[in-house]
Amino acid sequence: MINEVSKRLWAIESTWNSMSDIDREQEIDAVWAFLKAYFSKTHGVDLLVKNKRLLESFKEGYASTRWHGNFPGGLWHHSILVTLKAITFVPIFHNICTLDISDVVTAAILHDIGKLGLLDNSGRIIKPHYVAVKGDPDKITYNKSIMLSHAELSAHNYSILSGDKFSFDVHNAIFFHDGAYVDGFKRAVQGNETPLMLAIHWADMFVARILKI
Numbered sequence: 001m002i003n004e005v006s007k008r009l010w011a012i013e014s015t016w017n018s019m020s021d022i023d024r025e026q027e028i029d030a031v032w033a034f035l036k037a038y039f040s041k042t043h044g045v046d047l048l049v050k051n052k053r054l055l056e057s058f059k060e061g062y063a064s065t066r067w068h069g070n071f072p073g074g075l076w077h078h079s080i081l082v083t084l085k086a087i088t089f090v091p092i093f094h095n096i097c098t099l100d101i102s103d104v105v106t107a108a109i110l111h112d113i114g115k116l117g118l119l120d121n122s123g124r125i126i127k128p129h130y131v132a133v134k135g136d137p138d139k140i141t142y143n144k145s146i147m148l149s150h151a152e153l154s155a156h157n158y159s160i161l162s163g164d165k166f167s168f169d170v171h172n173a174i175f176f177h178d179g180a181y182v183d184g185f186k187r188a189v190q191g192n193e194t195p196l197m198l199a200i201h202w203a204d205m206f207v208a209r210i211l212k213i
């Protein structure tokens, strides 16, 4: 299965820049179908499959205001590809430390769910993370009434959506997915990073900063 993930990822990485928007949508749909087939019992996938409203919001979300994925659907593209990338790290960690593939998938697919905004426990958006710029509805900016960073909000949303499936390790990997860019990282976890935290961080960095997706 991991070989299949690597092959898909390589095909996407090497052709993404030359793909049309329609091809990209089809590619992301195909990866989502693949994730649903292989990880249907994994909490993060199961949560999105069972919560259609949340999935619809996710597929309309922005990944950023002006960097990678700054269009409706950009957040979904980014999250799907971070998930694929993070899965490919599992064999790299093998024999060095334990990296649970279910936790990898859940943390990766939900790591930026705070970019939708503040959610309630049914997945409804109470306050959006991004709002339209006044006088220029084509542009978005941060919703200043939300006092949390998107990583903090993602961890919060994960907590309230997860119920008895909550995992502290997954929560922390989401909370600190920006690594040392996160305020308080030094005080909180530097020197005590977990394998999951680093896997999500580097998968995210690679997809956002190198692929710019």
Ligand SMILES: [Fe+2]
Pocket (backbone or CB within 6 Å): 111, 112, 150, 151, 177, 178, 204
């Ligand atoms: Fe993020």
Ligand SMILES: [Fe+2]
Pocket (backbone or CB within 6 Å): 078, 082, 111, 112, 204, 208
């Ligand atoms: Fe991200």
